[in-house]
Amino acid sequence: MSHTRRGLPITSSSIEKIFPKLTPDQISRIEAHGHIRAVQSGEVLVEQGDTSVPFFVVITGELEIVRPFGSHETLVTVHSSGQFTGEVNTLSGRKSFFRVRSSKPGKVIELKHQQMLTLVQTDAELGSILMRAFILRRVELIAAGVGDIVLIGSTHSAGTLRIKEFLMRNGHPYSYIDLERDPDVQNMLDSFQISVNKIPVLICRGQVVLRNPSNQQIADCLGFNDSIDQTQVRDLVVIGAGPSGLAAAVYGASEGLDVLVLETSSPGGQAGSSSRIENYLGFPTGISGQELAARAYLQAQKFGAEILITKATRLICDHKPYVIEVEGGGRISARTVVIATGAQYRKLPLENLSRFEGTGVYYGATFVEAQLCGGEEVIVVGGGNSAGQAGVFLAQTTKRVHMLVRSNSLAESMSRYLIRRIENSPTIVLRPQTEIVALEGGDHLDSVYWRNNAIGHTEKHEISHVFIMTGADPNTDWLNGCMTLDPKGFIKTGPDLSSENLSSVGWPILRQPYLLETSLPGVFAVGDVRGGSVKRVASAVGEGSIAISFVHEVLKE
Ligand SMILES: Cc1cc2nc3c(=O)[nH]c(=O)nc-3n(C[C@H](O)[C@H](O)[C@H](O)COP(=O)(O)OP(=O)(O)OC[C@H]3O[C@@H](n4cnc5c(N)ncnc54)[C@H](O)[C@@H]3O)c2cc1C
Numbered sequence: 001m002s003h004t005r006r007g008l009p010i011t012s013s014s015i016e017k018i019f020p021k022l023t024p025d026q027i028s029r030i031e032a033h034g035h036i037r038a039v040q041s042g043e044v045l046v047e048q049g050d051t052s053v054p055f056f057v058v059i060t061g062e063l064e065i066v067r068p069f070g071s072h073e074t075l076v077t078v079h080s081s082g083q084f085t086g087e088v089n090t091l092s093g094r095k096s097f098f099r100v101r102s103s104k105p106g107k108v109i110e111l112k113h114q115q116m117l118t119l120v121q122t123d124a125e126l127g128s129i130l131m132r133a134f135i136l137r138r139v140e141l142i143a144a145g146v147g148d149i150v151l152i153g154s155t156h157s158a159g160t161l162r163i164k165e166f167l168m169r170n171g172h173p174y175s176y177i178d179l180e181r182d183p184d185v186q187n188m189l190d191s192f193q194i195s196v197n198k199i200p201v202l203i204c205r206g207q208v209v210l211r212n213p214s215n216q217q218i219a220d221c222l223g224f225n226d227s228i229d230q231t232q233v234r235d236l237v238v239i240g241a242g243p244s245g246l247a248a249a250v251y252g253a254s255e256g257l258d259v260l261v262l263e264t265s266s267p268g269g270q271a272g273s274s275s276r277i278e279n280y281l282g283f284p285t286g287i288s289g290q291e292l293a294a295r296a297y298l299q300a301q302k303f304g305a306e307i308l309i310t311k312a313t314r315l316i317c318d319h320k321p322y323v324i325e326v327e328g329g330g331r332i333s334a335r336t337v338v339i340a341t342g343a344q345y346r347k348l349p350l351e352n353l354s355r356f357e358g359t360g361v362y363y364g365a366t367f368v369e370a371q372l373c374g375g376e377e378v379i380v381v382g383g384g385n386s387a388g389q390a391g392v393f394l395a396q397t398t399k400r401v402h403m404l405v406r407s408n409s410l411a412e413s414m415s416r417y418l419i420r421r422i423e424n425s426p427t428i429v430l431r432p433q434t435e436i437v438a439l440e441g442g443d444h445l446d447s448v449y450w451r452n453n454a455i456g457h458t459e460k461h462e463i464s465h466v467f468i469m470t471g472a473d474p475n476t477d478w479l480n481g482c483m484t485l486d487p488k489g490f491i492k493t494g495p496d497l498s499s500e501n502l503s504s505v506g507w508p509i510l511r512q513p514y515l516l517e518t519s520l521p522g523v524f525a526v527g528d529v530r531g532g533s534v535k536r537v538a539s540a541v542g543e544g545s546i547a548i549s550f551v552h553e554v555l556k557e
Contacts (some may be wrong), residue, residue: 006389007065011143018128018136021082022057029110029126030057030084034111039063039102044112046085046100048148049198049205050127050168051227052093053100055116056085059104065098067146070206076146078103087128087137088115090303093227097141097148097173112322120201120302131302138171141221147173149222152189153200154179155372155442158358159212160200161316165368166215169266170309172222172293196464214379216327228306230330233261233321236551238305238544239312240475242269243537244527245340247297247544252338253303258557260299260334262326264311268293270472270528271537274386275393279415280537290366292537308332310442312341317520324501335522336551339479339491342528343472346379350439360445361466362391365390370397373465377402379448381436383410388418390467395427402463404434405449412491436466474529483518483525488533493518509557514550516543 010018022030028490039045041062041359045055048068056063058079065076076098079085085100093113102108111119120127141147151167151174153239167174175186181197194201194209201550202210204221219225236252238245241263252259271277274289294425300307310330316323345363347353352363362369365380370393378398380391383405395401403422409432410419421429431450436448437458444464451458474490484492484501492501494515505519516524524547527533527540 005077006141007075007526008144008146010082010140014136016315017132018140019077019079019083020133022084022129023082025127026126026455027059027082028055028287030106030111031109031124032121033111033115033344033505036107036268037110039106039108040353041102041105043102044099045102045108046098047098048096048099049223050096051223052113053090054094054113055090055111056100057109058083059107059109061102061104061108063108064101064103066101067098067148069208073099074146081545084130084133085257086116087134087141088298089133091120091134092307095148095223095226096145103248107411117302120135127302138173139186141173144170145173146176148205150175150177150203151176151200152179152185152203156359156526158198159367161352161358161372162215163213163218165201165268165364166218166365168368169290170224171297182479184301195481216310224309228308230332231309232258233333233335234258235260235334235555236260236336236338236548237322237324237332238338238340240264240269240326240340240527241267241297241343242340242527243271243292243296243546244342244540245269245338246300247305247541248338248526248547249300249305249544250296250303251545251548252551253300253305257548259300259305259549260332261307262310262312262324262332263307264309264327265366266293266309267297267307269505270363270386270542271540273366275365275367275389277369277537278417288366290513311478315478315480315482315523317523320522322520322523335524336454336554338547338551339518339523339525339529340527340540341475341478342540345468345472345475346470348468348470350436350437352439356439356441356445356466357486359443360440360441360464361468363468365393365467365469369465369467370394375399376523377434377451377461377463378465379404379463379465380467380469381405382471383407383413384469384471385413385415385418387469388422389468390469391428392418392425394422394467395425398427398465401425401428402461403428403430405430405432406435406453408432439466452538463473472528476529484518486531488531490533491518491525491529492531493525496531514553516547517550517554522551 063079067074198211235257238261271289272293276286278286311327314325377400432452440447526543
């Protein structure tokens with residue numbers, strides 16, 4: 001780290017990649033996309049909360065990046081000659097975390113948001129310098145907990161865990177104050193007239209105070225959706241931003257389609273909750289689901305795909321363009337649709353399960369959950385690959401992992417490499433033919449009863465963390481009867497649609513459905529939501545990209 005640099009400390013040693021100095025040739029290539037303008041000392045070029053903000057390169061003078069919070073300001077960094085502004089939100093067009101102010105008179109190159117997008121798409125060298133800097137800056141902001149929001153919560157609250165996951169999986173930096181650990185927090189709450197029983201509380205930009213907000217409320221408050229025009233008819237609307245939806249977005253947008261993605265929570269889907277994906281091509285040492293999702297999300301944005309954080313609640317398919325109704329009543333029109341809504345975790349039939357969801361019962365094993373149960377005993381329920389991965393991952397930081405499976409062995413349901421690791425781990429105890437029959441606790445799960453079905457014996461164990469990894473059901477309840485589903489509710493596509501299926505829904509055109517096309521022309525289904533799909537990241541990504549070639553065909557019809 002350079003000792004002359006002003007601003008927040010940097011955790012990474014690659015400061016020249018975080019704040020690169022551009023060469024005269026690079027600067028003149030950027031200038032060709034925008035214009036040079038003079039700036040005065042004290043002039044504010046971007047205000048915190050502005051959307052689709054311009055991008056600046058300093059020619060002479062200095063630009064200060066500051067974070068206003070209430071009446072205070074924190075200096076984040078200072079850009080001097082040859083350096084440029086921006087981080088991930090500059091690319092997505094979302095609200096700026098920071099104020100950009102000129103601290104000396106000088107000259108800058110200004111590119112409007114769209115001009116900056118064109119630059120990163122057309123100039124490979126500058127595109128990679130900018131993208132790398134934006135990502136590394138975001139990583140530094142997350143590490144420093146510097147964003148435009150403060151979360152006040154407790155490790156005993158399910159709402160806190162949900163909000164932390166939502167922010168983390170959306171890559172949004174935030175400061176966290178734990179009520180149990182920070183005695184001064186009451187003063188902070190008092191200043192916003194909030195009683196302690198109202199947590200978790202989220203404070204946006206020091207102004208708006210939300211009490212246990214829904215994901216949609218957080219997205220609205222942070223302006224995730226502000227820069228997106230919801231009225232235009234899109235070439236393609238992708239529903240779901242798991243691996244299959246993100247792949248469709250990347251391929252669609254990179255091939256010139258106007259793509260809007262709707263995602264109810266955060267990009268990554270089920271894969272985003274995986275601690276380490278080891279069988280995805282090109283990542284020999286594995287990659288966390290979250291990192292894979294974050295990269296794909298950025299890649300989609302780089303090519304101009306837009307992502308709206310909202311839930312699709314109904315498909316209206318009796319006329320074209322098709323209309324997707326979203327939470328809150330909005331309506332989005334689309335010439336073609338890719339359904340990539342995947343599947344959601346199956347729950348255990350336990351009466352009080354929902355009481356402990358997020359406070360002892362979890363459906364994903366990521367870094368966030370692992371922190372909650374370090375050094376303790378945990379239970380992982382399930383015999384598939386996701387359960388195996390969770391077990392192996394948790395074994396690194398917990399005292400003991402009890403793996404409960406209903407069948408006799410793992411051989412039929414789990415990959416061989418995971419079975420070997422489980423067998424070789426001294427921390428994992430495999431408990432075949434065993435299932436949870438009851439949960440007990442107060443604010444948090446305290447004890448679990450499990451029954452060994454081979455001998456009919458039930459035992460109580462004082463274990464407060466259960467990871468349920470027992471498979472998933474398709475997210476198709478919002479489809480409004482628009483297309484043919486299989487008996488389990490997955491969407492039938494292409495050659496799986498029989499002539500009876502097609503005649504019963506009145507397939508209206510001469511050609512047969514394309515591969516991955518549903519019984520509704522121009523509507524495709526990809527990934528885990530599709531009947532007969534292979535439930536893997538690679539196949540989801542493959543299907544998302546293949547669907548785009550047929551989307552082009554439909555758009556020509
Ligand atoms: C813990 C875990 C570990 C795994 N590990 C591996 C692995 O190592 N290797 C491997 O190959 N596979 C793995 N898998 C399987 C893999 O993650 C899935 O096959 C893959 O994620 C499927 O991708 P998808 O895009 O089809 O659906 P999903 O990943 O399910 O994504 C669907 C998305 O759609 C969104 N959505 C749903 N309904 C709506 C709606 N109405 N409106 C808007 N958005 C909506 C969801 O929020 C979600 O983000 C794992 C799965 C889990 C759960």
